[in-house]
Amino acid sequence: GNSVTQMEGPVTLSEEAFLTINCTYTATGYPSLFWYVQYPGEGLQLLLKATKADDKGSNKGFEATYRKETTSFHLEKGSVQVSDSAVYFCALSDLRWGNDMRFGAGTRLTVKP
Amino acid sequence: DTGVSQNPRHKITKRGQNVTFRCDPISEHNRLYWYRQTLGQGPEFLTYFQNEAQLEKSRLLSDRFSAERPKGSFSTLEIQRTEQGDSAMYLCASSLGPPEAFFGQGTRLTVV
Numbered sequence: 001g002n003s004v005t006q007m008e009g010p011v012t013l014s015e016e017a018f019l020t021i022n023c024t025y026t027a028t029g030y031p032s033l034f035w036y037v038q039y040p041g042e043g044l045q046l047l048l049k050a051t052k053a054d055d056k057g058s059n060k061g062f063e064a065t066y067r068k069e070t071t072s073f074h075l076e077k078g079s080v081q082v083s084d085s086a087v088y089f090c091a092l093s094d095l096r097w098g099n100d101m102r103f104g105a106g107t108r109l110t111v112k113p
Numbered sequence: 114d115t116g117v118s119q120n121p122r123h124k125i126t127k128r129g130q131n132v133t134f135r136c137d138p139i140s141e142h143n144r145l146y147w148y149r150q151t152l153g154q155g156p157e158f159l160t161y162f163q164n165e166a167q168l169e170k171s172r173l174l175s176d177r178f179s180a181e182r183p184k185g186s187f188s189t190l191e192i193q194r195t196e197q198g199d200s201a202m203y204l205c206a207s208s209l210g211p212p213e214a215f216f217g218q219g220t221r222l223t224v225v
Contacts, residue, residue, distance in 0.1 A: 004155075032211070032212035032213070034212075034213060036216070041218075042218050042219075043117075043119075043204055043216040043217050043218040043219045044156070044204065044206075044216040045216070046213055046214075046215065046216075049212070049213055051212060089155050089156075091155070093211065093212045093213070095211050095212070100146070100158030100161065100169065100171070101146075101156075101158065101214060102158075103155030103156050103157075104155050105153070105154055105155050106153070106154070106155050
């Protein structure tokens with residue numbers, strides 16, 4: 001079935017460092033891919049998405065490119081801020097296999113000043 | 114505020130009691146989802162409504178769990194005879210159509 005595997009955390013970076021959080025997926029079709037962010041005590045917020053191969057999603061300085069050949073959707077940011085500290089979830093959705101969204105286990109990011 | 118609203122935000126209950134959570138989706142969103150999130154894990158799908166019809170249920174949704182969406186607006190999730198293993202964050206999400214969903218802030222359930 002469809003699944004998502006995320007880089008294990010936690011990840012600790014200094015402010016202005018480069019961020020990469022790896023995400024790979026398994027799907028038999030052509031899913032849509034997402035990154036969600038969860039701040040402490042809050043629900044999930046959609047950060048960015050890509051609906052087909054080679055699409056690049058971007059938002060708030062974060063980017064991720066849908067790579068079908070490597071089945072990946074890695075999250076990147078060139079210069080992180082303390083306010084980026086949160087848990088990041090990679091997810092996929094493939095409507096041909098149901099209406100649910102499959103999430104990775106999450107990667108906790110802590111950015112130190 | 115036009116986001117997904119969930120109530121209560123926190124619920125502490127004794128084992129064996131029944132609890133009910135409410136979700137108010139974004140206006141005009143015809144799709145509504147319930148997820149469960151345990152500590153250190155990503156959300157797991159529980160059930161899905163399109164308008165008032167419950168179209169999908171996960172195997173995680175045991176017979177102690179029931180969800181409704183009367184009139185296709187707000188939804189309730191009830192857990193009967195709660196167990197300690199039910200302690201989790203219960204997340205509601207809504208969408209107007211695929212692929213993405215917009216999440217509420219969740220209801221954190223603690224069963225003591």
